[in-house]
Amino acid sequence: MNTLADFQNTILTAAAIFVILSAALWFIVPLTSGLPWVPARAKRIRRALQLAELRPGETLYDLGAGDGRVLVAAAREFGARAVGIEISPIHCLTAILRAHLAGVGRQVSVRPGSFFHADLSGADVIYAYLTSRQAERLRPFLESQLRPGARVVTISAEIDGWQPEQIDRQELIFLYRMPPTPGSLASYLARDIPEAD
Template sequence: MSFFQKRRSRPAVLLALAAAALIAGCAQEGGDPVQTDPAPQSTVQAPSIDTASASSDTASTAPESDAPGSDVPYVPTSPKTVARMLEMAEVTSQDTVYDLGSGDGRIVIAAAQQYGAHGVGIEIDAELVKKARKNAKEAGVADLVTFRQGDLFNADLSGATAVTLYLLPSVNMKLRPKLMRELEPGTPVVSHDFDMDDWEPDRTVQLNGDTVFRWTIPEARPDGSTGE
């Protein structure tokens, strides 16, 4: 090889090396990524949400609505307790029994069947109202009872001569001023299981694990008696 050829070959080698280095650099920047160890998982994780407990927490911490009657779950009263409630209310054929939170209609239907009384059921659940109307028709007392869909706190109770209820203690207390305000003195109020705090019942009966309370709307309403 001549000297001239040797002098030309060295730059060519250098150029080739430089080109190779340049190509490698470009490949590293824009080509296939360089494999690295996976990044460690962050120790700060987004909180997992349990939808059931979240709903429960929301319900328990939310402020009470203006219509607390809508929050009362429907639990049917046993036939024996229904009979005792009507007996304690001293229902007759001259009465109009209002059941607040009437569910499937069993209390006012029983009042109509057993005593020939008229009855009005107030229930917020549309499906239960439909069921109650069907039950009344099947029992043959549809002409004596009426079922109204709506919140009991918005209902007019002035037509009642007896009131029955199976609600919750907090709802009873919120309902108490309305009972005092809209019912005539002497009207019996009968509750399954839950009392009215410092409003002393006239009579309390234990029956197969249930408790039935009976109050009477007083003639005189001393300060504080309405719960307001």
């Protein structure tokens, strides 16, 4: 009887340690890499992918994939292949599980690590929810890796030095096409082109 109680206590202790470590990894790893994970609303994700004109058979890369909601939307709603780059091991597992539960596990892959060290050359569309500082740091990396015609869609942060092709002001989404047009948000706003619908 004492052995069973000891076994149960050991299992409960191991489970508690696992939960605490998982929670720590969930929050601490992203914080130490420069940005905590902030999920985007489904409406905003869908609008970003529409603005990027993501098509069936294309490949989308989500930089900082979090729980995989963008990957699932790209695969399920747009018929795209989706690749997530995510530094947090817990988020990687969550994204993979989410894709399988949504029935798009074969169209989705998740690569652990920093997107600043990833090979992005196979991307048709890059999706990134960034801070301004991260966008500035990412710019030369994207310029060196992406092929002509690839699209970059950013949430909340413009890429300084690039003129957006389109902007959704309500959702604060910026679309760029490679090679990017030199310029800025100000030069975009000075053009006489209507805002994205």
